Amino acid sequence: MFEAYWDAHKGNCVQLTFANERLSYFVKSKANNNGLWFVFEGLDDAIRDLHRLVGNAVVEDRHILVGTGSTQLFQAAAFALSKHQKIDASTAVVAEAPYYSCYPRAIEYYESRILHWAGDAKKYVSSSKESYIEIVTSPNNPCGAPRQAAVVDNGLGSNAAGFLVHDLAYYWPTFTPISAAADHDIMLFTLSKCTGHGGSRIGWAIVKELAIAQKMAQFIELNTIGVSQDAQVRATGLIRAIMKGYNSNSQLIKSLGPLDAAPAADHLVQPAAVAAAKDSGHDEELLLLQDLIPERQFFHFGKAMMEARWKGVRAALAGNQSVTVQDPSAPAHCTFMGTTSTTYPAFIWLKSIKEPAEDCQRFLKSKLGILARAGEAFGVSNQYARVSLVGRESEVAVLLHRLAALK
Ligand code: PMP
Secondary structure (H helix, E strand, O other): OOHHHHHHOOOOOOOOOOOOOOOOOOOOOOOHHHHOOOOOHHHHHHHHHHHHHHOOEOOOOOEEEEEEHHHHHHHHHHHHHHHHOOOOOOEEEEEOOOOOOHHHHHHHHOOOOOEEEEEEHHHOOOEOOEOEEEEEEOOOOOOOOOOOOOOOOOOOHHHOOEEEEEEOOOOOOOOOOOOOOEOOOEEEEEHHHHOOOHHHOEEEEEEOOHHHHHHHHHHHHHHHOOOOHHHHHHHHHHHHHHHHHOOOOHHHHHHHOOOOOOOOHHHOOOHHHHHHHHHOOOHHHHHHHHHOOHHHOHHHHHHHHHHHHHHHHHHHHOOOOOEEEOOOOOOEEOOOOOOEEOOOOOEEEEEEOOOOOOOHHHHHHHHHOOOOEEHHHHOOOOOEEEEEOOOOHHHHHHHHHHHHOOO
16 A cells, blocks of 8 residues: 555665675673563664654654564464463463454464453453453544443452553554553554554564563564564665655654644545556656655655545445445544544444345455455454455456445
8 A cells, every 4th residue: 555655765775785694693782671672772762763753653662572573473462461460370362353353363373271262352251260352443444433442340349360461553643643642551453554564574563561561572482583684674764765754853843742644635646647658658757746745755745545545445336235334433622633533444444234234245246256354253244354455556456446346
């Protein structure tokens, strides 16, 4: 989805690497870094600066851990917390349905003695005999809803044996208004949803408590003996490139107050036009269009793109009698953009409304040739299905065309 942006700025973050660099498992990191050995110093700084710029997470006095994607960090957090609790029983892991399909798969795969998947947090009843971990995903995958609070009613007061892990993969201005700097015990972010570089496999956790961060680092040590330093260096370059687009120095941004309002959507280069120019091989046109990508402002570019895509989705589905799509969230003020908007989820979450109830994934595939993931993987019925909206512009154009055929 961000390809047109990075096409236009591909030279912005080139880092030369030499054969005699980064041979060791161990990383040059901040003085001792409290034993968290695997975080490249430059990336730690860049991550903190990016969060200060965007204002989406508190980083002061917090520990930053880097992982091979946030997938590794989710597992590291689950193992660290299960080791941290005082009850001698397997720890339950829950999330409010519909939940991200990889959580149960990652927990169940190990058939672990210390962790088990316990399904929908809304149905989980906590007891003093078992500790639990609730994952709060906000905005949520698959439905994009902002989720603030945990739903397990632990009923045990402040001594409850429950831990929270906040998966904030999509808490970026691209997908949702930033309402406040999140400040939770364990927060997970990933380069894949922030810059679009899922293939670099870089995620990070912001952790309050040192003992937990150290246990997470231990998991990473046993699992992969650290995280590719080459990927960490590349991630640093990508994050710095985004910040350069905002002329940032976070101190400067802070002293200037909120950024100017987002440019009007019609001042933006339509990504579809860029894709069309690319497909047609008209290099001159492509260069001209890419030149116009405004101010090199990455999040403005991404948000405008998502806004345009959602407009297309709602128009394509208006009045159809086969499926419903998630409602937009209530508009909220974004402290980063300085504007008010709804969320623009990364996924379309469809529900088949045919009688008798129909399998939505099968219906989409057989009727329209659209590939979706069935609701069951997310802990709900197969009346629901998830369709990605973060592919290339040309794919989205085909998707919208097919959805419109439902009318
Ligand atoms: N959390 C959520 C909510 C996600 O949607 C994803 C990616 N689909 C991940 C975590 C995994 O991210 P990564 O690529 O960093 O492993």
